[in-house]
Amino acid sequence: MNQSATAVMDHRHPMPGMQVYNLKLGMWIFLLSEVMFFTSLIGSYIILRFAHPDHWTQPGVVLNVPLTAVNTFLLICSSVTMVKAFACIEQGDQKGLKLWLLGTIMIGATFVGIQAYEYVHLIHEGFVPNFAAYTAEGGNLYGATFYLMTGFHGAHVTIGVLCLIFVLFRAMKGAYTSESYGGVEIIGLYWHFVDLVWIILFTIVYLL
Amino acid sequence: MSAHNNGIWSWITTVDHKRIGVMYFVTALVFFVIAGVEALVIRIQLWRPENDFISAETYSQMFTMHGTTMIFLVAMPMAVAFFNFIVPLQIGARDVAFPRLNALSYWTFLFGGIFLNSSFLFGAAPNTSWVAYANLTSSQFSPGHNVDFWLLGLSILGISSIMGGVNFITTIINLRAPGMKLMRMPLFTWMTLVTSFILVTALPVLAVALILLAFDRFFGANFYQPMAGGDPILWQHLFWIFGHPEVYILILPSFGVISDVIPTFSRKPLFGYPIVVYAGIMIGFLGWGVWSHHMFTTGLGPIADAFFVASTMIIAIPTGVKICNWIATMWGGQIRFTTAMLYCIGLLAIFTLGGLSGIMHASAPIDLQQHDTHFVVAHFHYVVAGGVMMGLFAGLYYWFPKVTGRFMDERLGKINFWTYFVGFNLTFFPMHISGIYGMPRRTWTYAAELNIALPNMLSTIGAFIFALSALILVYTIIKSAISGEPAGPNPWNAATLEWSIPSPPPHYNFAEIPTVRSREPLWREEERREIEAVTLKVPDVEPVMPNSSYMPILLAFGVALTWGLVMTGKWWAPVIGLSYVGVCILMWAFEDPFARKGA
Numbered sequence: 001m002n003q004s005a006t007a008v009m010d011h012r013h014p015m016p017g018m019q020v021y022n023l024k025l026g027m028w029i030f031l032l033s034e035v036m037f038f039t040s041l042i043g044s045y046i047i048l049r050f051a052h053p054d055h056w057t058q059p060g061v062v063l064n065v066p067l068t069a070v071n072t073f074l075l076i077c078s079s080v081t082m083v084k085a086f087a088c089i090e091q092g093d094q095k096g097l098k099l100w101l102l103g104t105i106m107i108g109a110t111f112v113g114i115q116a117y118e119y120v121h122l123i124h125e126g127f128v129p130n131f132a133a134y135t136a137e138g139g140n141l142y143g144a145t146f147y148l149m150t151g152f153h154g155a156h157v158t159i160g161v162l163c164l165i166f167v168l169f170r171a172m173k174g175a176y177t178s179e180s181y182g183g184v185e186i187i188g189l190y191w192h193f194v195d196l197v198w199i200i201l202f203t204i205v206y207l208l
Numbered sequence: 209m210s211a212h213n214n215g216i217w218s219w220i221t222t223v224d225h226k227r228i229g230v231m232y233f234v235t236a237l238v239f240f241v242i243a244g245v246e247a248l249v250i251r252i253q254l255w256r257p258e259n260d261f262i263s264a265e266t267y268s269q270m271f272t273m274h275g276t277t278m279i280f281l282v283a284m285p286m287a288v289a290f291f292n293f294i295v296p297l298q299i300g301a302r303d304v305a306f307p308r309l310n311a312l313s314y315w316t317f318l319f320g321g322i323f324l325n326s327s328f329l330f331g332a333a334p335n336t337s338w339v340a341y342a343n344l345t346s347s348q349f350s351p352g353h354n355v356d357f358w359l360l361g362l363s364i365l366g367i368s369s370i371m372g373g374v375n376f377i378t379t380i381i382n383l384r385a386p387g388m389k390l391m392r393m394p395l396f397t398w399m400t401l402v403t404s405f406i407l408v409t410a411l412p413v414l415a416v417a418l419i420l421l422a423f424d425r426f427f428g429a430n431f432y433q434p435m436a437g438g439d440p441i442l443w444q445h446l447f448w449i450f451g452h453p454e455v456y457i458l459i460l461p462s463f464g465v466i467s468d469v470i471p472t473f474s475r476k477p478l479f480g481y482p483i484v485v486y487a488g489i490m491i492g493f494l495g496w497g498v499w500s501h502h503m504f505t506t507g508l509g510p511i512a513d514a515f516f517v518a519s520t521m522i523i524a525i526p527t528g529v530k531i532c533n534w535i536a537t538m539w540g541g542q543i544r545f546t547t548a549m550l551y552c553i554g555l556l557a558i559f560t561l562g563g564l565s566g567i568m569h570a571s572a573p574i575d576l577q578q579h580d581t582h583f584v585v586a587h588f589h590y591v592v593a594g595g596v597m598m599g600l601f602a603g604l605y606y607w608f609p610k611v612t613g614r615f616m617d618e619r620l621g622k623i624n625f626w627t628y629f630v631g632f633n634l635t636f637f638p639m640h641i642s643g644i645y646g647m648p649r650r651t652w653t654y655a656a657e658l659n660i661a662l663p664n665m666l667s668t669i670g671a672f673i674f675a676l677s678a679l680i681l682v683y684t685i686i687k688s689a690i691s692g693e694p695a696g697p698n699p700w701n702a703a704t705l706e707w708s709i710p711s712p713p714p715h716y717n718f719a720e721i722p723t724v725r726s727r728e729p730l731w732r733e734e735e736r737r738e739i740e741a742v743t744l745k746v747p748d749v750e751p752v753m754p755n756s757s758y759m760p761i762l763l764a765f766g767v768a769l770t771w772g773l774v775m776t777g778k779w780w781a782p783v784i785g786l787s788y789v790g791v792c793i794l795m796w797a798f799e800d801p802f803a804r805k806g807a
Contacts, residue, residue, distance in 0.1 A: 022305040026378045033370050033408040040416035040449075044431070044442060052437045130428040131436045141437055144429035148419070166797060 027186040031193050034156075038197050041152065042204065045145045055139030062127055062136050063146070064118060065206050071114045072202045075157075078107035079195045086188050092178035094171070101168045101184075104191070108161040115154050119147075149201050156194045163187050221756035223307035223801070224715055228314050229293030230611065232285050233604075235318055237682065239281035242325065244678055246274040251635075251671040254664050257656040267652035268335035269354075273325075275338030276358065279458065280365050281321045283592065286600045287461035288313075291376055291400045294607060297706035298394045300385025300724065302717050305378035307754045308801060309371055315764030316368035323768050324361030327354065334358035337650055339451070340421075342432030342443035347425050353775060356425065359418045360771045366411045366418075367767065373407030376400055385705070387724035391485070394704040395478060396603075398485050399464025402492040403457050410453040417446035426774075441506055448499035456495040458592060459559075460488060462599020463530060466552040469606045470534050472702040473549040474541030477728055480533045487526035487533075494523045504572045505579045513572045520570035524563060531560060546700075547621030551602035554629055555595055562590025565640065580650070583643025589636045598628075601681070608685075609699045613711040614692030620684040627677035634670025638663030697744065703728035708736075708743040719747040754801035763792040 020028075049056060059065060081103040088096030122128075126135030127143045134140035167183050170176065176184055219227060249270050253261045262270070296304055304310050327333045332353040336344050345355045380401045384393070393401075421443070423429035430436035432443045471478045478484060500508055500516040508516075534556060543549065565587040569575040578584055608616045639647075642660040654660060698707040707730055709717060720742035722729075730736045770785025 020382070022378050022382050025382055026306060026374050029374045029377045029408055030370075033374070033412050036409045037412035037415060040413045040446060044416065044420060044446065047442055047445070048431065048439060051439055055437055129423060131430045131433070132428060139437055140430065144423060144427070144431060148423060148429075152419075166794075 023182050023186050027189050048141050055141040057138040074107050075111050078104050082188050082191050089176050089181045089184050098171050105164045160191050221758050223311045225292045225296050225304050229289045232289035236282050236286040243274050243277040246270045251668040255668045258653050264652040269333035272334045272337050283458045283596050290603050295397050295400050298397045300705050301383035304375050306375050311760035313368045313372040315761045319764050319768035320364035327357035342440040356775050359421050363418050366415050369407050370411050373404040376404040385721050392727045395467030396464035399460045402488050403460045406453045406457050410450045414450035444503050448502045452499040453495045458596045462596050465599045465603035469548050469552050469602050470537050472700050473544045474538045476541040479536035484533050487529045490526040504575045517572050548602045548605035550625045551598045555598040558594030581643040582639040582647045586636050586639035609695030610711050612689050615695050616688045617684050624680045631670050631673030631677050635667050635674050638666040703731040708739050716751040719745050759796040766792050
């Protein structure tokens with residue numbers, strides 16, 4: 001972060017030792033909290049799965065791995081477009097910023113859309129969290145942990161898309177410059193984090 | 209002090225960390241009284257064997273709400289009250305890093321507390337104890353809304369705590385005055401930093417535990433139901449991975465308070481400052497590795513038990529180091545026995561006793577005997593009601609002149625302290641004995657053959673002395689706030705930055721941000737003059753502070769509303785709440801905190 005940008009981001013206080021502006025530091029701390037959240041989800045998953053392997057099936061029997069692999073690829077692409085958007089505004093390229101932000105939003109929305117389609121399909125097959133209503137192969141813990149983990153991740157992507165729309169809206173009004181791009185940078189941090197979490201979740205929920 | 213009025217709306221919309229701090233404290237005090245009444249009801253019921261003052265069901269609700277309220281609505285927010293008021297002043301900042309978020313934390317906490325307590329109106333107060341062990345909490349065994357109130361209320365409070373943690377870490381790292389290096393920060397600020405890190409890392413684990421429980425109850429997922437392939441021990445792991453760091457969230461702020469108060473009233477710098485800091489950080493870390501000592505009776509096996517016995521005993525080392533440092537600080541000092549100092553010494557004595565009984569049941573074989581008896585109740589009240597609360601009250605008597613510009617009444621204060629000290633010990637010491645005789649926790653009565661009627665009667669008498677002390681405290685606060693003796697900027701002749709500005713502080717805190725050159729800036733004559741030259745003057749142009757805002761209270765209400773609508777069981781009901789929250793967030797995002805009024 002360059003000095004002039006921090007001056008714009010926080011005009012009330014001189015900078016002490018750490019050369020990170022408040023919003024960015026706050027986002028890092030928030031992501032620390034998110035790490036604990038997803039770690040707890042994954043930890044619970046591991047405990048339940050090791051204790052009750054009979055609830056799980058071979059990968060690909062119930063879940064549609066190829067479809068989600070495409071979805072995973074899309075989400076990784078959206079991290080690239082996010083980086084491009086950030087790189088553009090660092091150079092002061094307003095048009096590039098808006099274009100890449102729009103791209104990120106569209107890919108993110110597509111991801112959520114495909115996930116919703118997948119949910120509808122799975123629920124139709126009786127792959128549900130409810131113990132009594134579960135009729136797919138395996139046991140209901142499989143379904144329950146699936147919706148728990150992918151659901152919370154999906155909610156994160158949805159919130160990310162909404163925030164990106166807000167950032168795009170501000171970008172249209174010319175709120176960001178090569179000197180002041182805090183909003184783009186911190187939503188970028190969040191977006192990359194959510195992306196990273198998905199790579200882990202995809203591996204353990206779909207592939208293992 | 210233009211544009212800074214005192215009407216009720218100015219408090220509701222405030223983003224000033226000092227006012228938020230005061231609101232946190234007052235709210236916590238109200239909940240303290242409520243929790244105290246619940247405790248008295250419990251003690252009346254246990255006055256004699258096979259008493260029938262209340263039913264078993266009411267008893268369950270009383271001890272559950274007493275525990276939940278004391279931890280989440282009294283001890284934590286009272287510490288956060290001091291974080292809010294004191295930390296920005298100690299580091300030389302004009303406010304916290306995110307003032308609106310700070311207000312949101314407060315309102316979320318308030319609505320969460322109201323949400324939890326509103327369960328009484330529906331006759332469905334939580335009744336599964338503050339640890340809410342699975343699978344007692346399942347729909348099968350707890351069909352009412354009691355557990356729903358508990359899990360939803362706690363998740364609201366968790367959101368508030370995480371936001372607060374993010375805010376205070378950012379504040380302490382980023383908003384320090386020039387020269388305020390990490391190793392020059394007052395101990396209270398240090399312990400706030402450590403506590404905030406525990407808050408942001410421990411609360412998400414509780415969130416996951418609660419979410420799994422919510423899945424069980426609302427979607428029939430049965431994560432914790434053994435008959436459906438789930439695992440009740442999973443709840444205990446998740447809960448205590450949160451729950452043990454939580455006890456350090458409770459005690460570390462009090463350790464911070466007394467590390468500032470003891471040097472002031474001993475006229476000596478804190479003995480071994482770096483060691484006290486490192487010990488605090490160490491406790492914060494080690495606190496993550498001891499959770500299963502709450503679970504020795506679940507049969508984890510000898511290897512896990514041995515590990516957790518060892519780690520639990522190790523954590524006594526940094527704690528013991530701190531206690532030795534405080535005593536060494538007093539050694540040879542010119543001690544002034546103010547009420548604040550008495551509470552500090554009270555903490556040292558009582559917390560050490562609680563720590564010793566803690567080391568007793570750190571040992572698994574002994575714990576197997578003591579588990580779920582009143583011995584454990586005695587232990588954790590010695591560390592929480594004796595340790596945590598005494599530290600917070602020391603802070604109250606110490607910082608009250610800064611907050612209000614008036615002293616607390618010292619004569620009433622001493623009466624308050626001694627009734628507290630006597631009432632406390634009379635209440636909880638006999639529980640060691642009744643516990644060893646086998647009196648179970650969380651059971652509404654006991655048999656006459658157990659021969660524990662006497663310790664129970666003593667406990668009940670003690671509880672009423674304790675309650676009297678609380679009433680004296682409330683009276684003292686009100687009386688002193690109205691007609692206490694006026695106090696100057698630095699009435700105790702203390703060393704840290706918050707005492708360099710007027711009492712009560714102006715809304716911008718520091719007319720000019722001072723430069724700090726040492727750990728005890730106000731105790732070095734030259735530095736004190738230099739600092740006070742900029743902090744005590746009236747600025748020509750008032751520093752620009754963020755505008756007040758309605759958004760925090762509106763948004764916080766939306767969160768509580770959404771959570772409440774979840775309980776209707778209709779899928780579309782929370783969607784209404786969420787839409788309202790969405791609108792609030794949007795308005796929040798478009799609000800410019802520094803917009804000039806009328807421009």
